[in-house]
Amino acid sequence: MRADAQRNAVKLRTAASELFQEHGLQVSLKEIARRAGVSHGTLYNLFGSREVLIDEVIADLAATRLSAAATRALASADPWQGFAGYLTEVCELQATDPALGDVLTRRYPDASRLMAVCDNSYAATEAIIARAHHDGSLRPDFTASDLLSFLASHAPLARATASTGSEAWRRQITFMLDGLRTAAATHPLPAAPLTPAQINHLLIQES
Template sequence: MSGGAPSTPRLRADARRNADQIRRAAIDAFQGRGLTVPLEEVAQAAGVSKATIFNRFGGRIGLIDAVIEEVVAVELRDIIDRTRAIDDPWDRVAHYVTAIRDLQHRQPAANDAMLQVYPDAQSLVEICRIGGEINDELIASGRASGAVRAEFTADDLQALVHDNALALKHGTRPRREDYDRRTAYLLDGLRGR
C-alpha cells in the first residue's frame, strides 16, 4: 500500500510539468508563427504527445485560451493603456495606429486574433471586443476634435486593421521600412484637414 502513495504526487507533478512545457512551447510557436501552428509541432517542442495537449487543455481552443494572454493580450492592453494616457486626440490616434500595425507586423498571432481565426476561442472574441471599444473611442474623439477626417469611422479603422491582418497572414511580409512608410501614408490619409 505504501508503494502506491508516492506515485500519486509524482503523477500530479508530471502532469503539472507537462502542462508547463506545453504552455511554453505553445507561446513560443504562436508568437513566432501564429495560432495555426500544427499541434503536433507544439507537442514535439514540449516533449509530449499531441494527445497530452488534448488531455491537459481539451485541444487547440483550450490551449489558445490558456496562453493568449502571454502571446498577445498583454501587449494589446499595454498599447490601449498607453494610447489612453496621451492627451492630444491626433497623437492618440497616431500612436494607436502605429502601435497596432507594429504589433501586427511583429506578431502573427495578433493577426489571427484580430481575424478571429478560431471564433470558438472566447479569449479571441474578447480581444476583438476590446479592440472595437478603443476604435470607437479613438475615432469619436478624433472626429470631435477635427484631428481625424469627418467621414472616417470606427468601422473604417476596423476594416483597415482587418485588411492589414489578412495581407500579413496570406501575403508576402513587407520589409519593415516599406511597412513603416505605408503606415505614415495611412496616417496622413486619416488626418483631419
C-alpha cells in the same frame, strides 16, 4: 491533476507560447507537442482544442499589449497623435508578433477569452477615434469598423514585409493616415462601413 500531467501541461503552455509568437496561432498542434516533448494525444487530453490552448497562453498577453497601446493613445494630449500612434503601434504588432497579428484579425472565434480581449480592444478603439473626431482632426466618416477592416487586410502585408527585414509596411500606414485627416475628406464615401457582425463573418470566412 496528477503530477506528471501538471508537468506536461506546463511544457505544452511554454511550447505553445513560443511557437504561437514565432509563427502565429495557426502553427501545427503536432509541432507544439513535439517541442514540448509529449505526444499529440497528450496535448488533446490536457487541452482538448487549439482554442483552449490559445486562451490559456495568448489571451492575457494580448490583453496586456493591446490595453497598453490603447492607454497610451488615450493619455496623449493630442487626440490625432494618440490615434496615429495607436494605429502605428497596432500595425507594428502585426508586423513583429505573428500571434498578436492573428488576434487582431479575430481568426479564432471559439477562443472565448481571446474574443473578450478583442471586444475590449474594439471598445477602446472607438474611444480613441471619438477623441480624434471631437478634436476635428480625424475625418468624421471614419469608424472603428473601418479600422478593423484595414487591420484585417494589412496583417498579411505587415507580416510578409517584416519577414524580409523591411519596414515598407510603414509606408502604407503613412498613406493611410494622410488620407484620414479631416482636410483630406473632400469626397463622400460611396458606401456605409461594415457592421462589426459583418466583419466578424468576413474574417471567419477568410480564416
